[in-house]
Amino acid sequence: MAEPLLAVDRITHRFGGLVAVNCASLSAMEGRITALIGPNGAGKTTLFSIISGFLKASEGTVRYAGKDITGEPAHRLARRGIARTFQIVQPFAGLSVRENILVGAHLRHRARNTALAAAEQIGRGVGLSDLLDRPADTLTVAGRKRLELARALAIEPKLLLLDEVLAGLNPSEIRDIVPVIRGLCSRGTTIVMIEHVMQAVMSLAEHVFVLAEGSVIAQGTPAQVAADPVVIEAYLGHGAAAKLGTSHGR
């Protein structure tokens, strides 16, 4: 089996006395969509922040494209091709949509003209064509999520970390954006997504890791983890799987 593009090995992170991530390992194969799910407070975003260089892990290593990148700062990882979106969207509020995307586009294009052209193309690709000249802070939630995605794409990433890009969207908005994500993957971008919208996880991801209380408790195909009693217990509480099983039996 080929080496995964991203390999997180026994990462532990403590906020003071609180262990947010506890010896978690996961990997993402190149060109695939991998999902990271788990109940609120499981440490998913913390793990993303460690992978993308915003937090330094207390223990463990992160390998990317065959290199140990543990502890490298965020801006350098972005240059290496790791892009992330933020769960709580972080637009450059005072700038237009186009200017927001331009910031990312400049990483690969020094000249203003080519960077502007790239920004426009990416904006259109995620369905922001009509909003390019709007101030970013006037966008709706769905628009902001798209902008978050567009900005991350502007740095032409090899690995894209999506932190709940579907959260807060209505079903029709989700239907609109799912093909965009699938299209990215088919063009060769490796994606790791944190997601609560299970319908999207089931349809997009090939492999799922389940994080609960900082530890990876299960992994496998979406169908496997959805049926895993350990996963059901993590979401619904101790004994839930057994109760569900008996109710099914009757």
Add this chain to the structure above:
Amino acid sequence: MKTLAPIVAVIAVLAAVPFVVQSNATLNFLVVSLMVALAGQGWNILGGYGGQYSFGHAAFFGTGAYVTCILQVRYGVNAWVGFGAGIAAGAALGGVIGALAFRSGLRGSYFALVTLAFAEVLRIIASVAPITGAGVGTLIKLDLGAQTFQFQSRAVFYWVILGLVGVSLVIARLIERSRFGVWLIAVRENEDAAEALGVNARSVKSVAMIISGAVTAAAGCFYAQYFLFVDSGIAYGTWISIEALLTPIIGGVGTVFGPLLGALVVKSLGEGAKLVTGDVPGLDLILYGAVLVLVIWVAPGGLIGGLAQLRKRLMRGATRAAASTQGAGHG
């Protein structure tokens, strides 16, 4: 070239002023206003575009002024070389303060306080160190001539400072249009988001601080040549820290022409108040404070931002009026 056309036009118009205005008092007023505009542009590059609000730009102004003075008076260096050295010293000081402040991750009011502290420490050192002339200050000997950068005519000084302001406008414009500028503005808007997009926020801010220090130091160098005297209260005094941040904030923070417009408005108000009430000490500062409160209240984007808003509102009003008349026509 198209992007520089407004700057060329503004500078050309201002360059004609000495042919119309002969009064020394008026020219002197304009020279000082332009000097403050230059210092303000330095602040604007770091504060306006980069969002790093400094309360201590006197550190750069004073360093430029003192280096120009001391090199000439104590080491016999040519005035023009001294001028260049003063600018370089401002850039270097910007690099040092930037490295210290940004390495420790100081943001917002903590950054402002550190810059204020630097300016104050430099003022205190300058007021006791023998090399600066301590409490007495340093006087550049009067020796008129192009070689000594001393001119009989106010008009020549006016054109010199106008040229420097022109250069600072071009620098601001080029920054705006460059990748560095886009990244600097991104850091101002959201540092984490910028980092996620590959922007090394610390180095971007440090470079901005170096450019900022050089530009404000140039204003200090000019002060020394124009008044031929510097002491610690002038060079490192809070007056210039205040004027350097007041002019861009009132004129339009993070805009090319904001500092120039702000300087002309602020200085005119100060002079106007003096004409009305006589020379009451501190009155100009009270006035500055009042204008600052008013601008932040009415137009947080400064005069330029306020005008843009007004224009947008008028245009929207015009389209709405047009639409309603059209609608009425249809009805």
